[in-house]
Amino acid sequence: MEAGLEQLAEAEGTTATWLKKHHLMYTAATRHPLILSIRDGSIDLDSFKRWLGQDYLFVRAFVPFVSSVLLKACRESDNNSDMEVLLSGLASLNGEIKWFKKEASKWGVVLSSIAPQKVNQDYCRFLESLMGPDVEYTVAITALWAIEVVYQQSFAHCLEEGSRTPPELAETCQRWGNEGFGQYCQSLQKITDRRLLRATNEELKKAEVALLRVLEHEVEFWNMSQG
């Protein structure tokens, strides 16, 4: 890490430093035109339905990824409470999958007939690349935090005062924009920062690259949903 950034990372956490350094990419992922269109009420509902079907498939692939991070925590973590944070995240995915099914039937989206688009496949392949035992816990938890915080920041933006989110999309925005999910993201960020403080230079580089890859995949995912 560069000298100035290193001092900043100790004061405020490496993740915050990286988000400042990569703010253009971060903003592209968390303030994407699709999200802005939900917020201002102009959303094309075909885009929403496309997102819903593809994200259901993504979440199914996300479950084994989160499980792999939990396994790494059990084996490598220096703090017992990491396991509890990750277990709560994994458990909530059960309700999330049920929610996708309910929401899909509400919108007439037939989940069983949806095939993953290439962008989705690429993102799921990236998750798989982080699941092997050769990938350090620090790198994997950085990616997990980044994946979750993009959704939290995006959907919370649609719930802020002054937003004109259509009432039929409010539940979707609540799912990731609610305070509890925000706290979960903060817990993940704390774990990530703690790990990054003790990371080798090589791990730091890999973790920063993982963050950037996540932001790129997230932008592509929104683009794909917009059609």
Ligand SMILES: Cc1ncc(CN)c(N)n1
């Ligand atoms: C593409 C994507 N990124 C993040 C999340 C939040 N788990 C999600 N459901 N889908």
